[in-house]
Amino acid sequence: MSKIPTRVAACALFTAAACFSPLALAHGNHTHGHGNVQVSVDGTALTVRLDVPLEAYLGYDYPPRNEKQQQVWQAFVERVADPLRFVEPPAEAQCKLSGSRTEPALGEVDPKVDIANLVHEIRFECAQPEALKSLSFSAFRDHPGLKQLRVRLESAGAKKTQTIRPRFPALVF
Template sequence: MSTTAIFLVFDMFPSFSGVAPAARLLACAFAAGTCISFNAHAHGTHTHGHGTARLTVDGPVVEVSIDVPLESYLGYDYPPHGEAQQQVWDAFAARVGNPLNFIEPAAEARCTVTAASTTPDIGKATPAVDISNVVLAVKFHCEQPAALKSFSLHAFRDHPGLKQLRVQMQLNGQRKTVTVRPRFPAITL
């Protein structure tokens, strides 16, 4: 509700017409702040186009978690409207079934996916449900962990709305944070 609309509401009730302009402005600010906070809470907190990731390497075991607003993957963050948006949803649901469509370790390390999931479970979610963020969790086992020198982030390839990932890495006890963008969609260890 805009402040103009709230002022009009005040003007409609004679008992409020004598309220000082400063008090009316304070009431407007409170009402607007309440509307904004309820809306932000209902849809979750995120920045469109920006996601976060955690990457942990512990010997041959690699765990990755990628948290991205649904809008960055689909181009919209509400249930699909029309056939074109339904096709985008269906293509995304098919891609998310294979975590290598989003992140892939260096081939030389010979890593295999041992577990993968999405929250919410996109395979079971109906597109009519309001989803703010999608978290993809993947666990790899690498036969040659010494050869694990990089990861390719294929999520940028199929999702132009994804502009950057802030990646927090924990590599055998050491921490490092990097920002990855479509121009260079890889993490070098």
């Protein structure tokens, strides 16, 4: 019976420990360029909750390290203030923005802390909810690192899951 050399065993043990350490998990569970979206239609209320790796929006998912990254960050913070740069209900539905928020709150982010995923919740009130036949994801226009969104729609008791990509950036109800 052959014995595993001590160096090989030590290396394997170190690698296994690194893979399961809290530091390895600190970056979050995500795939770069891929996000998840929950869309809910409840009466006149339309809620869209995007959960996307920050890297898909910025090209990096750590605090800005230089002037160029700081400019990218600032432009992104300004885009987040306009939720229609991320999702657009059809004009026929006459939806008005009723609120939006991010987790973490971008104005309160510690510049030294990594942000793995950004959750952006956008709420609308729609005067003609029966006209909600689709929903466009305008986030693809400004964020070339965003490759696909896995969207789960819940509306009037019906559930649907669809993958949305830049080539056809709309969810059809």
